[in-house]
Amino acid sequence: MNRLKCSLYRAIAAGACLLSLSTGTEAAESIRVLLSADVLRLDIRSNNPLWATDAKGRRQALRTPIQIIAVGKGFLLNGVRKQAEQLTLHDGGQGLTLTFPRPTRKSKGVAVLSGDSGTEVSVSGLIRLVRKDKGFLVINQVDMEEYVKGVVPAEVSSAWHPEMLKAQAVAARTYALYQQKLSATREYDVAATVQDQVYRGKQGVDAAILRAVEETRGLVVTFQDAPIYAAFSSTAAGLTEDAMNVWSKEYPYLKGVECPFDLMSPYYQWKSSFKTDTLEQNLREQGFPVGTIAAVTPLSFSRGGRVATLRILHSDGELVLRGEELRKSVGYSIIPSTQFAIESIGQDVILSGYGAGHAVGMCQWGAKELAELGYPFSTILRYYYPGTELQNMTLTKAPTPPSS
Numbered sequence: 001m002n003r004l005k006c007s008l009y010r011a012i013a014a015g016a017c018l019l020s021l022s023t024g025t026e027a028a029e030s031i032r033v034l035l036s037a038d039v040l041r042l043d044i045r046s047n048n049p050l051w052a053t054d055a056k057g058r059r060q061a062l063r064t065p066i067q068i069i070a071v072g073k074g075f076l077l078n079g080v081r082k083q084a085e086q087l088t089l090h091d092g093g094q095g096l097t098l099t100f101p102r103p104t105r106k107s108k109g110v111a112v113l114s115g116d117s118g119t120e121v122s123v124s125g126l127i128r129l130v131r132k133d134k135g136f137l138v139i140n141q142v143d144m145e146e147y148v149k150g151v152v153p154a155e156v157s158s159a160w161h162p163e164m165l166k167a168q169a170v171a172a173r174t175y176a177l178y179q180q181k182l183s184a185t186r187e188y189d190v191a192a193t194v195q196d197q198v199y200r201g202k203q204g205v206d207a208a209i210l211r212a213v214e215e216t217r218g219l220v221v222t223f224q225d226a227p228i229y230a231a232f233s234s235t236a237a238g239l240t241e242d243a244m245n246v247w248s249k250e251y252p253y254l255k256g257v258e259c260p261f262d263l264m265s266p267y268y269q270w271k272s273s274f275k276t277d278t279l280e281q282n283l284r285e286q287g288f289p290v291g292t293i294a295a296v297t298p299l300s301f302s303r304g305g306r307v308a309t310l311r312i313l314h315s316d317g318e319l320v321l322r323g324e325e326l327r328k329s330v331g332y333s334i335i336p337s338t339q340f341a342i343e344s345i346g347q348d349v350i351l352s353g354y355g356a357g358h359a360v361g362m363c364q365w366g367a368k369e370l371a372e373l374g375y376p377f378s379t380i381l382r383y384y385y386p387g388t389e390l391q392n393m394t395l396t397k398a399p400t401p402p403s404s
Contacts, residue, residue, distance in 0.1 A: 029144040029393065031176050032128070033199055034188040035121065036100055038135040042068045043099040044127070046091040052077065054084040064091075070135045090126035095202065097122045098138070123150075123201040130187055139188050140201070144393075148173045149213050151197050153204030155232075156364055161371035164364075165212035167380045171362055172197055173393065174220040174230035181227065181398045194332070221381055222391045223253045226399040230385065233357025234364050235265040237339060239304035240384065241359040246324055246338075249402040253385045254360050256304055261373075262365035267336055267356035273348045274330050282329045283312075283319070291315030296345055304359065306338040324358065361385060 044050065045065035052060045062077065069076040074083040089096070100119045125142030142150075151172040152158070152165060175197055180189040190196040220227045229251055231243070236259040243254035262268060276293050283290045295313040299320065302308045307323035321329075323338030340353030362384040370380050378390055 029177070029180070030125065030141055031144050031147050031180055031190065032183075032188040033140045033142060033147060034191040035098070035123075035138045035140050036192075037137050038132070039100065039138050040070050040135045041101050042129075042136075042138060043101075044068065044089065045097050045099075046094060048091040048094050050089055050091050050096075052082075053088045053090075054082070055086045068129065070131065073131060075129065075131070075136070085131045087129045088126055089129070093124070095122055095124050096127060098127070100138075121201045121203065137187060140192075144173065144176065145213055145217060147176060147199065149205050149209055150199045150201050150203070151176075152212060153206070153209050154198035154200045156368075158204065158206050158208045160368050162208065162212060163371035163375065163377045163380065164368045165208060166216050166377035167362065167367050167371070168232075168364070169212045169216045170219050170221060170377065170381060170390070171230040171232050173216070173218075174222075174227050175232075177220055177227040177393055177396065178229050178399055181396075182401065216377070218392045218394065219390050220393045220396060221385050221388045222396055223385075223388050223399075225391065225395070226397050227393070228253050228385060228388055228399070229361075229402070231358070231361035232364060232384075233359055233361070235262045235267040235337075235354075235356045236304075236359045236363040236366060237262060237265075237268050237337070237355030239359075240361065240363055241302060241304050241306060243360050243402075245302040245304075245306070245308055246358050246360050249404055251402050253388050255386055256302075257384060257386065259363045259366045261367075261369035262355075262363055264369065265356070265365035267365075269352075269354050270336055270356075271350070271352045272334050272336070273350045274334050276345065276347055276349055279330060279349065280314075286329060288319055288321075289316065290319055291317075293345075296342055296349060298342070302338075304339070306359065307340060308338075 043065060050062045050064050050066060052062055066078050071081065073085065074081060075087060098121050123140045123142060124146045125140055128139040128141060130137040130139065148169050152168050155172065156168050158165065176190055179196065183189045192199040221230055222228060231254060238259065239256045240259050242256050243249055243251045280290055280293055290312065292315040293312055297311050298307045299309040299311050310321055310323065310326060312319040312321060327335045327338060335351065336356040337353055337359065339355045340351045343350040343352055367380045381390065382388060
């Protein structure tokens with residue numbers, strides 16, 4: 001615990017000069033957010049007329065609501081064929097409401113709700129549609145600060161302490177900037193799901209969220225003047241984890257730290273189970289040649305006590321998986337973290353464990369408790385991302401991709 005206090009004191013001392021750092025610089029950056037992929041139909045409405053522009057710059061005014069359907073190599077706009085591989089839609093900045101029909105298969109983008117009406121999301125900025133073989137991509141190009149406003153309430157409760165909300169805003173902005181600076185060859189910078197960080201447009205944005213984003217406007221966490229890969233997850237339940245142990249990638253600022261602050265998390269302790277045949281099927285779909293599973297045994301553990309690797313004995317031999325690969329195969333909601341013990345295995349595999357998420361970087365429930373103990377957001381961020389500084393995003397350089 002003395003070492004923990006020393007780490008916090010160092011973070012406080014390092015953050016003392018932050019109070020004089022201006023956050024008033026306007027962030028003119030925009031970011032491209034993948035809302036959904038393989039979309040076959042999309043409904044859009046706005047209170048203003050909508051403009052559609054193709055890749056050649058040809059513009060068309062449309063009255064909303066409009067329906068867009070993937071057809072051939074182009075689109076149908078309210079029943080009128082549009083031969084174009086890309087379309088840009090905007091309404092002058094007032095905001096658009098998009099409705100995605102419920103898909104028949106798993107979507108890569110917006111998490112689809114149950115019900116016949118599908119998922120509805122209201123966004124700022126403009127919408128880009130990019131035609132692909134299986135449908136089209138729906139990409140929201142939006143001001144960075146507006147994007148952060150849409151991430152924070154999707155990741156944590158707006159009722160949490162203001163300093164934690166600020167820490168979450170800075171982490172979300174940093175993560176997005178990091179991805180943006182490395183995505184020049186991609187059609188988008190981030191996805192709107194847990195693949196990156198959850199973004200729900202204008203949903204849940206209230207006064208507390210607006211205040212947290214505005215009071216940290218433009219601020220990002222940096223290492224050697226570049227934005228960091230600002231990973232965060234729900235509940236560490238002990239030590240946070242080294243990135244190398246989880247992703248086999250070296251980030252000098254993603255090192256495990258003590259985190260005894262998240263005891264009040266509803267995910268601190270859990271119990272779960274899944275069908276053995278479900279694991280077999282999912283592993284086969286992911287390309288692992290497995291027979292009938294007889295045993296699942298942890299092989300090695302990380303410094304934080306999480307399952308690093310495990311052995312699966314099956315009728316055709318054995319398979320060694322990383323703990324995170326097992327989570328991916330079974331489902332992140334079923335296995336909340338790799339800090340687990342296997343209680344029994346038969347037709348069902350029964351697990352008991354602690355924590356939720358990969359536990360790399362900032363622990364959200366731990367940050368909440370630190371904020372309630374009186375620590376400012378700058379100290380919280382420096383504690384969970386050792387060796388980093390806070391800078392205005394306009395002053396940063398491109399990050400160096402991690403080593404393996």
